[in-house]
Amino acid sequence: MAGPNDIYVTLTRYIFSEYSSSTTVEVINETRSTVTCLCFFQSSKMTRGRLGKGFMGPLLVADMVVYLIILALASWSLNNYIDGQQSHPHLGGNSATNYMLLMALLAGTTGAVSIIVGLAHFLSWSVSSMAAAISTAAIARAFTGLAFGLAWKEIKLGGRRGKRLQTLEVLIIVSTLIHLLYILLLHAGHFNQKYGPYYGERRPQDIGEGPSHEARKSTGNEPNQPDA
Structure with a gap:
């Protein structure tokens, strides 16, 4: 199973190739936090x-x-x-x-x-x-x-x-x-x-906050198009 660093490197390369430099740093920071939290949740689920x-x-x-x-x-x-x-x-x-x-x-x-x-x-x-x-x-x-x-x-x-x-x-x-x-x-x-598991257990999306609303709004669903 790929570790947090491998996933982070892959996503970083994708972000650099798809998004403009004005939003790249913010998206990378949010993505790294999310990947780390999700990998921690998966690891704890396997041993829980x-x-x-x-x-x-x-x-x-x-x-x-x-x-x-x-x-x-x-x-x-x-x-x-x-x-x-x-x-x-x-x-x-x-x-x-x-x-x-x-x-x-x-x-x-x-x-x-x-x-x-x-x-x-x-x-x-x-x-x-x-x-x-x-x-x-x-x-x-x-x-x-x-x-x-x-x-x-x-x-x-x-x-x-x-x-x-x-x-x-x-x-x-x-x-x-x-x-x-x-x-x-x-x-x-x-x-x-x-x-074992229990009611009220936090889901993976609750553990990592994920990309902020501003980052999602600035990036949108499509990569930014270069100015003509």
């Missing part, structure tokens, strides 16, 4: 939040695996319930099972979608992608919380519950904890920048 990003990668993988298994088990169980096969050796259940399966299916679907958005945020690691990741994660957390409550009610009511139904209950409880950690990690940058 490495600790949080290191935690988020494995957490996303674990959360995705759990949600996909929940989605598979809930789909299979609900399909058997619709077909009237509640007496299946791996199924069983009680009066709370129907509601729990519906919520588990919604939790698995929204959870998998939120992890996909989270992977996009993991790759871009910016404030704009963080907003989408937090929004989808909050929706998935709401459905997962509802499924958790119904799974706990199903466990409390007892009765015969097959191995797959018991596995689904355990995974719903596990996903509730993992997804909560994921949401906390998304917000960790608000407390310490080494954990």
